[in-house]
Amino acid sequence: MIGKLSLLLSLLQAVSGQWTLETPRTVTAQTGTCARIPCRCRYLPERDGEPRRGFWYWNGIIVYNSEDPLRTTPTFRNRSLLSRDLKSGDCSLLINRIGPGDGGSYRFRVEFDKPIQYGDSEEILLHVTDFTDRPLVFPGEMVAGEAVNINCIFNTSCNAELPTLTWINPPTGPVSNSNTQHKKIITLTSVLSLTASPEHHGQNLTCRVSYPTVWSEQTLTFSVQHKKFSIWKKLLISVGAIFSVIVAAVFSYMYIHLRKTKGTSETQDPAVSYSTSSASNKAQMGGGTEDTAWGFLELGNE
Structure with missing residues (x-):
């Protein structure tokens, strides 16, 4: 009865989000290197400081036992360990010198005492490939x-x-x-x-x-x-850079000058037309005034 109540409590905690084990579905490792199976535990706050036990299983066989590392499958002994202490919440498994035969299904379990509580992770599938990494x-x-x-x-x-x-x-x-x-x-x-x-x-x-x-x-x-070739190479690069800067400056100057010239011509054309017209009008007006003045003079002489 107590076991059933503990199991029910664990399930309720898992559903409420207070008890979780976060793991990936698949992991890939290369032969001869190491495999890291990520795992993250989240417990009830009141149980953070309590002792706990962790177990990793491979195809149903214990490959890591936090209480007694010797109680593991001989092929994994001295090759498997946790990346950190369980109290840190990190339950990731490290396996050194991975071989093709290490592939398969992995699962993690954590247990508490008084009251007894435990949680199991989802199944994680480890794929082992050939070693291809290079320096x-x-x-x-x-x-x-x-x-x-x-x-x-x-x-x-x-x-x-x-x-x-x-x-x-x-x-x-x-x-x-x-x-x-x-x-x-x-x-x-x-x-x-x-x-x-x-x-x-x-x-x-x-x-x-x-x-x-x-x-x-x-x-x-x-x-x-050769050193001389290197010096000439550096010199050519420097000359090329300077030449590029000069060419860019010349093109920039020509572009700006062209814009200014175009802007000046567009501004001056109406003014010239207006000035010519004004001068003509003034000349005509001036001519009429001068003739009138001469007419007054002639009348006066008569």
């Missing part, structure tokens, strides 16, 4: 006699078992490695520093990313320029 290599401009940094970058979410970056047959030069994290993504960076020489031209440099069971790589072919 990215970014070369700097290689000029004979000048120092250059070559960067190799790889992104991963496997924070429990990070891969490694190595250079294959690199030229002599120091290598520095670093890791940075943004949310769930970890960026691995390896920087090879060297002084380029004509002997490097045409050689191959390979950056390899390695997990315990799989690896991939990216190859760069060196293209080394």
Whole structure:
């Protein structure tokens, strides 16, 4: 009877939105890397500080037990873990060294005591594919006699078992490695520093990313320029930029001048016509006035 009441209480809490387990329907992982199955728990506020147990099941078999990690299926032992503590509300499962046989149906359960309460997630289907990710290599401009940094970058979410970056047959030069994290993504960076020489031209440099069971790589072919060629190249680029600015300025000046000239001609035409007409009228009026004056003079003389 108590078990039925507890189950009914759990169902009522789930319906009311006070008890939820949020998980995706499907997850994809690559062979040899890690799989992260997201999970988020939301409990009643009054049970936030209480102890709880978490269990992950794979095809009905326990693959993670928060109370006793040894009570898991041997094939998942020491490979499965939670991304954070259950009290944080994060119940996500991490599985390292994923293999094709790890695909299938996963489900999470959380349990409380006194009173007994538990909640089950929806079924999550894990798909396992081949390993296809590769590192990215970014070369700097290689000029004979000048120092250059070559960067190799790889992104991963496997924070429990990070891969490694190595250079294959690199030229002599120091290598520095670093890791940075943004949310769930970890960026691995390896920087090879060297002084380029004509002997490097045409050689191959390979950056390899390695997990315990799989690896991939990216190859760069060196293209080394002579210093004089590089100087002329930079000079031509500078001259081209200056020439472009001059041409743009000339066209802008011509356009503005043309607009001003057109505007002036349109403004002056009516004025010229009016002035000519006014001058003619004034000449006619002036002529009539002058004749009248001469008529007065002649009458006076008579």
